[in-house]
Amino acid sequence: xxxxxxxxxxxxxxxxxxxxxxxxxxxxxxxxxxxxxxxxxxxxxxxxxxxxxxxxxxxxxxxxxxxxxxxxxxxxxxxxxxxxxxxxxxxxxxxxxxxxxxxxxxxxxxxxxxxxxxxxxxxxxxxxxxxxxxxxxxxxxxxxxxxxxxxxxxxxxxxxxxxxxxxxxxxxxxxxxxxxxxxxxxxxxxx
Amino acid sequence: xxxxxxxxxxxxxxxxxxxxxxxxxxxxxxxxxxxxxxxxxxxxxxxxxxxxxxxxxxxxxxxxxxxxxxxxxxxxxxxxxxxxxxxxxxxxxxxxxxxxxxxxxxxxxxxxxxxxxxxxxxxxxxxxxxxxxxxxxxxxxxxxxxxxxxxxxxxxxxxxxxxxxxxxxxxxxxxxxxxxxxxxxxxxxxxxxxxxxxxxxxxxxxxxxxxxxxxxxxxxxxxxxxxxxxxxxxxxxxxxxxxxxxxxxxxxxxxxxxxxxxxxxxxxxxxxxxxxxxxxxxxxxxxxxxxxxxxxxxxxxxxxxxxxxxxxxxxxxxxxxxxxxxxxxxxxxxxxxxxxxxxxxxxxxxxxxxxxxxxxxxxxxxxxxxxxxxxxxxxxxxxxxxxxxxxxxxxxxxxxxxxxxxxxxxxxxxxxxxxxxxxxxxxxxxxxxxxxxxxxxxxxxxxxxxxxxxxxxxxxxxxxxxxxxxxxxxxxxxxxxxxxxxxxxxxxxxxxxxxxxxxxxxxxxxxxxxxxxxxxxxxxxxxxxxxxxxxxxxxxxxxxxxxxxxxxxxxxx
Numbered sequence: 001x002x003x004x005x006x007x008x009x010x011x012x013x014x015x016x017x018x019x020x021x022x023x024x025x026x027x028x029x030x031x032x033x034x035x036x037x038x039x040x041x042x043x044x045x046x047x048x049x050x051x052x053x054x055x056x057x058x059x060x061x062x063x064x065x066x067x068x069x070x071x072x073x074x075x076x077x078x079x080x081x082x083x084x085x086x087x088x089x090x091x092x093x094x095x096x097x098x099x100x101x102x103x104x105x106x107x108x109x110x111x112x113x114x115x116x117x118x119x120x121x122x123x124x125x126x127x128x129x130x131x132x133x134x135x136x137x138x139x140x141x142x143x144x145x146x147x148x149x150x151x152x153x154x155x156x157x158x159x160x161x162x163x164x165x166x167x168x169x170x171x172x173x174x175x176x177x178x179x180x181x182x183x184x185x186x187x188x189x190x191x
Numbered sequence: 192x193x194x195x196x197x198x199x200x201x202x203x204x205x206x207x208x209x210x211x212x213x214x215x216x217x218x219x220x221x222x223x224x225x226x227x228x229x230x231x232x233x234x235x236x237x238x239x240x241x242x243x244x245x246x247x248x249x250x251x252x253x254x255x256x257x258x259x260x261x262x263x264x265x266x267x268x269x270x271x272x273x274x275x276x277x278x279x280x281x282x283x284x285x286x287x288x289x290x291x292x293x294x295x296x297x298x299x300x301x302x303x304x305x306x307x308x309x310x311x312x313x314x315x316x317x318x319x320x321x322x323x324x325x326x327x328x329x330x331x332x333x334x335x336x337x338x339x340x341x342x343x344x345x346x347x348x349x350x351x352x353x354x355x356x357x358x359x360x361x362x363x364x365x366x367x368x369x370x371x372x373x374x375x376x377x378x379x380x381x382x383x384x385x386x387x388x389x390x391x392x393x394x395x396x397x398x399x400x401x402x403x404x405x406x407x408x409x410x411x412x413x414x415x416x417x418x419x420x421x422x423x424x425x426x427x428x429x430x431x432x433x434x435x436x437x438x439x440x441x442x443x444x445x446x447x448x449x450x451x452x453x454x455x456x457x458x459x460x461x462x463x464x465x466x467x468x469x470x471x472x473x474x475x476x477x478x479x480x481x482x483x484x485x486x487x488x489x490x491x492x493x494x495x496x497x498x499x500x501x502x503x504x505x506x507x508x509x510x511x512x513x514x515x516x517x518x519x520x521x522x523x524x525x526x527x528x529x530x531x532x533x534x535x536x537x538x539x540x541x542x543x544x545x546x547x548x549x550x551x552x553x554x555x556x557x558x559x560x561x562x563x564x565x566x567x568x569x570x571x572x573x574x575x576x577x578x579x580x581x582x583x584x585x586x587x588x589x590x591x592x593x594x595x596x597x598x599x600x601x602x603x604x605x606x607x608x609x610x611x612x613x614x615x616x617x618x619x620x621x622x623x624x625x626x627x628x629x630x631x632x633x634x635x636x637x638x639x640x641x642x643x644x645x646x647x648x649x650x651x652x653x654x655x656x657x658x659x660x661x662x663x664x665x666x667x668x669x670x671x672x673x674x675x676x677x678x679x680x681x682x683x684x685x686x687x688x689x690x691x692x693x694x695x696x697x698x699x700x701x702x703x704x705x706x707x708x709x710x711x712x713x714x715x716x717x718x719x720x721x722x723x724x725x726x727x728x729x730x731x732x733x734x735x736x737x738x739x740x741x742x743x744x745x746x747x748x
Binding site: 010121 | 381414442
């Protein structure tokens with residue numbers, strides 16, 4: 001009755017859904033960033049950001065380079081090299097965990113040495129909320145990547161899963177990109 | 192396109208034990224069952240929200256009435272607003288979207304069926320959580336305490352000092368949970384429309400309903416997320432001692448208003464765009480003409496989507512903003528009436544010269560056109576900041592947004608019910624009862640909401656639990672409450688019609704309206720797999736092509 005369409009190819013649903021999730025997440029982060037900027041410099045009582053904050057350069061480099069390692073991991077899986085995939089994927093998890101350790105030690109110093117908690121003052125509220133929101137995304141990413149790693153150890157990850165793993169890497173790239181914004185806002189503008 | 196469908200074993204499915212059927216509904220990932228669950232769930236909450244509105248109107252029927260206490264009145268308007276927006280309007284739109292989208296784009300299900308079920312249950316439990324506050328908010332002492340901070344919950348009302356107990360926390364959590372559900376559904380809708388269309392259905396050949404739901408889902412992603420963020424901040428303030436909205440520690444009450452309305456205004460368009468979608472399907476079919484100006488309709492919808500993100504602070508003119516901000520939000524708000532006006536003209540042009548069939552769906556669609564126009568006109572009035580300074584927070588505003596939500600969205604929804612009920616149930620709705628429903632509800636609507644403008648103009652503020660006699664408000668309030676009687680009767684007829692038609696209605700057949708979109712090419716109700724073979728389309732009206740092979744649409748599009 002009708003002419004069949006010879007080349008009817010639509011976008012894969014995984015990346016489309018992930019880009020939608022990223023759009024929604026970006027809107028959530030935008031609100032927190034706007035709140036941080038709106039309240040920057042309006043903190044009525046100490047401790048003030050310039051007195052207690054130090055830019056976590058090393059840990060930021062760890063997180064940002066994990067974007068490169070996860071890209072290499074997916075590229076390796078596309079070529080079918082499971083061994084290389086596991087190595088790069090493991091490196092990504094280690095780098096993400098290192099970043100998280102950096103945040104944890106920074107928070108430990110702020111809480112126990114500087115006496116800054118989320119309820120101390122306006123700066124504490126906005127700082128722990130924004131950095132904590134990002135940190136919780138790092139945790140979610142690490143849980144997801146560790147799950148994939150477990151499957152890889154069990155020999156359940158193969159070349160055909162490259163597109164699915166790539167969807168997770170999109171999320172991880174987003175978490176890294178958000179850190180660039182959070183870093184700029186908290187440690188450069190906010191200080 | 193294959194239209195022959197395998198006979199679905201209905202008699203067998205009806206005779207199965209109740210527990211089996213219940214298990215099937217609870218564990219289902221089928222888009223049609225989930226769609227119907229969304230709709231039934233929303234209808235139950237529609238009745239609950241309607242009862243709350245009725246309580247308020249009985250209280251206001253005469254001055255110095257003491258039907259309910261001021262505390263109960265505060266809970267009623269908070270629960271009414273929250274229920275109607277989050278647990279009636281949004282789920283019912285998602286329900287129709289869920290049911291119709293895969294059928295209209297020639298797919299067998301949504302892109303992510305399990306995410307779909309997950310989103311539904313999040314929304315459902317969000318609603319239960321809100322109403323559980325009646326039992327749980329005061330720690331189960333038996334002293335019920337629903338949220339009473341208003342549906343936009345301005346700071347500092349929500350701070351621990353002014354909202355003791357847990358009623359505000361129930362409000363926050365229920366919106367947070369159902370918000371995650373909404374984001375999940377929006378992701379699903381976009382992925383379905385982008386990735387699941389049947390062969391030949393390019394973006395320019397999609398039914399308008401699919402286009403409008405695509406824009407709606409995009410708005411949900413960008414508008415519901417700020418509310419989620421604001422609710423997280425509110426929880427940090429209430430549970431962890433944060434200071435986001437604590438003015439005594441340098442926080443700001445106004446920033447809550449901004450965050451809420453950054454969600455709140457696009458939300459109106461999240462609800463009205465699917466209503467536009469229903470009208471865009473009903474008007475052409477009952478005018479026996481193709482939609483006038485399809486590309487312009489799509490462009491106008493996308494324009495509304497963009498503009499609606501930049502108008503939120505027109506809810507805050509009376510708060511006191513800079514004159515630059517006021518000017519910007521006045522102009523952006525007025526600008527949004529341009530694409531909306533284009534839509535109204537396109538629907539009128541579709542009807543113009545058509546052979547109009549005045550069936551129940553079309554009656555509601557025509558009601559929508561008139562009422563939505565008036566709602567838009569009072570909207571343009573309120574968008575002028577000086578006018579808003581005079582009438583902000585008055586009953587004029589209440590009348591305006593109920594004109595949009597009841598006169599616009601609800602009328603379009605009723606039209607959609609009568610139009611797609613035959614597809615969902617396999618039975619026709621009763622035309623006679625449908626007409627009773629239409630006229631009763633139309634009269635009730637106009638009695639209530641036309642006359643509600645006047646006490647607003649006379650200075651009656653919203654959210655007051657009673658008023659002094661002799662201010663010229665008494666008679667108007669009486670008329671407004673009398674309208675509720677007609678509206679309630681209309682709703683009763685509607686519910687009775689749905690039940691009666693489901694059991695006794697005449698068999699609909701697959702295409703009772705002689706319509707043109709793909710959902711009418713499969714049986715009513717459609718089989719679990721929707722289409723025996725995935726259809727291929729060449730125009731915007733694939734069933735027209737099928738019915739008129741000598742004069743198909745694709746020759747002209």
